[in-house]
Amino acid sequence: MFIYSQATSLFLSKIRSYIREILTQEMSISLSGNNYFHYKKVVRTYESDYQFYLWQILNSSNGVGGGDRQSTYTRNFTIPYSVVCFEDKERLGFFDSKHYQIGLNKVLMYNAKTTVIKNILRHELAHFMLYLSTDFETSDHGEDFKEICRRYKWDCKEIMSAYANVQIQNDDLQGDLESERIITKVKKLFALTQSSNQHEAELATIKANQLLIKYNLKGALDSFNNSEDKLKEEMEEFAYVERVLSATRTSAKMRAISDILDWFLVYPVFNHGNGVVHLEVTGSKVNVELASYVAKFLDYELSSIWERVQSENPKMKGIRHKNSFMVGIAQGYKLKMLKERKLYSESDEKALVVLEQNLSKKVKLVYGKLGSSRSGSTMLKDSLELGKEAGQGLNIRSGIESDRSSSSSNGVFLLE
Numbered sequence: 001m002f003i004y005s006q007a008t009s010l011f012l013s014k015i016r017s018y019i020r021e022i023l024t025q026e027m028s029i030s031l032s033g034n035n036y037f038h039y040k041k042v043v044r045t046y047e048s049d050y051q052f053y054l055w056q057i058l059n060s061s062n063g064v065g066g067g068d069r070q071s072t073y074t075r076n077f078t079i080p081y082s083v084v085c086f087e088d089k090e091r092l093g094f095f096d097s098k099h100y101q102i103g104l105n106k107v108l109m110y111n112a113k114t115t116v117i118k119n120i121l122r123h124e125l126a127h128f129m130l131y132l133s134t135d136f137e138t139s140d141h142g143e144d145f146k147e148i149c150r151r152y153k154w155d156c157k158e159i160m161s162a163y164a165n166v167q168i169q170n171d172d173l174q175g176d177l178e179s180e181r182i183i184t185k186v187k188k189l190f191a192l193t194q195s196s197n198q199h200e201a202e203l204a205t206i207k208a209n210q211l212l213i214k215y216n217l218k219g220a221l222d223s224f225n226n227s228e229d230k231l232k233e234e235m236e237e238f239a240y241v242e243r244v245l246s247a248t249r250t251s252a253k254m255r256a257i258s259d260i261l262d263w264f265l266v267y268p269v270f271n272h273g274n275g276v277v278h279l280e281v282t283g284s285k286v287n288v289e290l291a292s293y294v295a296k297f298l299d300y301e302l303s304s305i306w307e308r309v310q311s312e313n314p315k316m317k318g319i320r321h322k323n324s325f326m327v328g329i330a331q332g333y334k335l336k337m338l339k340e341r342k343l344y345s346e347s348d349e350k351a352l353v354v355l356e357q358n359l360s361k362k363v364k365l366v367y368g369k370l371g372s373s374r375s376g377s378t379m380l381k382d383s384l385e386l387g388k389e390a391g392q393g394l395n396i397r398s399g400i401e402s403d404r405s406s407s408s409s410n411g412v413f414l415l416e
Contacts, residue, residue: 001086001087001088001240001241001242001285001288001289002084002085002086002087002103002240002241002242002366003085003086003087003106003238003239003240003241004085004238004239004240004241004362004365004366005238005239005365007109007238008085008106008109008238011085011104011108011109012083012084012085012104015083015104015117015121016034016035016083018114018117018118018121019081019083019102019121019125022118022121022122022125023037023125026122026152026153026154027125027129027152032078035080035081035082036078036079036080036081037078037079037081038076038077038078038079039076039077039078039079039132040075040076040077041075041077041132041133077132079100079132080100081100081101081102081128082099082100082101082102083101083102083103083104084101084102084103084104085103085104085105085106085109086103086104086105086106087105087106087240088105091103091105092104092105092107092108092120093105093120093121093123093124094124095124095125095127095128095131096273097131097274098273098274098275098276099273099274100128100274102121102124102125102128104117104120104121108120119158119159122149122152122154122159123159126145126148126149126152126154126159127145129148130144130145130148238285239282239283239362239363239365239366240282240283240284240285240288241280241281241282241288241366242280242281242288242289242291242292243271243278243279243280244261244279244280244281244291244292244295244296245257245278245279245295245296245299246276246277246278246279247276247277248275248276248277249277250270250277251326252322252323252326252327253299253302253303253326254270254277254279255326255327255330256298256302256326256327256329256330257279257295257298257299257302258270258279259330259333259334260294260298260329260330260333260394261281261291261294261295263333263334263337264287264290264291264294265283265284265287265355265359266281266282266283266287266288266291266359267281267282267283267359267360267362267363268280268281268291269281269282269363269367269370279295281295282359282362282363282366282367283359283362284362294396297396298396301394302326302329305329305390305394306322306325306326309325309386309390313386316382316383316386320377320380320383321380321383322383323377323379324379324380324381324383324384324387325383325384325386325387325390326387327379327384327387328379328383328384328385328386328387328388328389328390328391329387329388329390329391329394330387330391331384331387331388331391332387332388332389332390332391332392332393332394333391333392333394334391335388335391335392336391336392336394
């Protein structure tokens with residue numbers, strides 16, 4: 001889960017200066033602006049595809065030499081990079097080749113010495129360089145990784161075994177107990193939405209949303225009342241971001257899930273990387289964790305609903321029918337939530353306004369200015385209407401196990 005705040009901004013500013021120092025002074029790599037560096041790579045070329053395949057065949061035949069039909073030259077690349085702060089109970093750092101991104105754990109802001117942080121950065125930069133030289137991301141620390149370390153005269157043993165037994169507070173290790181109780185209560189209410197009693201199911205949905213509103217509003221008021229000054233309040237307020245779904249391209253189902261998540265006090269964003277698109281959600285820690293739970297449930301549930309409806313309507317074949325159906329589900333769920341929000345009290349409605357304003361501030365902190373895009377394809381009416389009907393009957397059920405049980409509880413953090 002990624003974290004953004006004034007405090008992490010200052011921390012990452014310092015990290016960028018460390019990266020620039022390592023790149024220029026230790027690796028002799030020149031920079032291009034604040035977030036780019038130059039990289040030289042040997043590129044192999046062949047006179048033609050036909051000659052390349054012929055060369056492969058001849059060289060693979062026993063006793064026949066095809067000769068070297070390839071030529072090489074050095075090409076200069078300008079490589080972007082970015083750094084993020086994240087929260088995790090197992091990792092201290094990571095390198096993500098799809099986004100040319102280096103991540104550092106939030107605990108390093110408070111408990112790590114400069115030498116430790118620089119060794120972690122060297123570790124991730126070694127993975128970065130290995131990826132650039134091979135076009136293949138790996139967490140392996142084999143001979144190629146060691147060669148990268150030796151090339152830049154880094155202590156391989158120290159870099160490879162980069163980990164830390166970081167002394168952290170109990171709630172950092174075990175989680176925010178109050179937030180965990182809220183999530184548990186909401187999941188129990190989700191389970192009640194399966195009730196055959198329609199009134200009871202609707203009431204459970206309303207209570208789940210009201211519980212989230214009250215919890216978030218309490219947090220916002222506590223932050224306002226307890227801060228000694230505005231600067232301290234801004235420094236301590238975190239915006240959390242998590243990639244809840246990933247795919248090679250955006251689909252109608254992902255867009256439907258994004259629209260449904262709008263109702264869970266988070267802000268969904270599609271973030272495109274190198275051959276991948278992520279559905280990210282921004283908000284408070286509790287809301288982001290709950291949205292992640294809901295997204296994973298919906299990813300399976302919407303496909304299951306579509307398969308059932310398609311079996312009942314054999315003529316609904318093809319991607320246009322499926323896309324129209326998914327759009328209808330999102331629209332139907334919106335109609336359901338608008339109907340249920342009419343039952344909210346006046347104080348709940350005012351609280352929602354406050355929470356939406358706070359969420360807008362978090363989104364601006366994370367992304368700055370955002371663009372927007374939507375598919376302009378024509379919807380098929382029959383599939384759209386069936387989707388609306390399914391969306392109005394959609395309930396978030398319990399049953400997805402939390403990843404919390406698999407988290408490390410010994411305070412040991414690893415690097416990837």
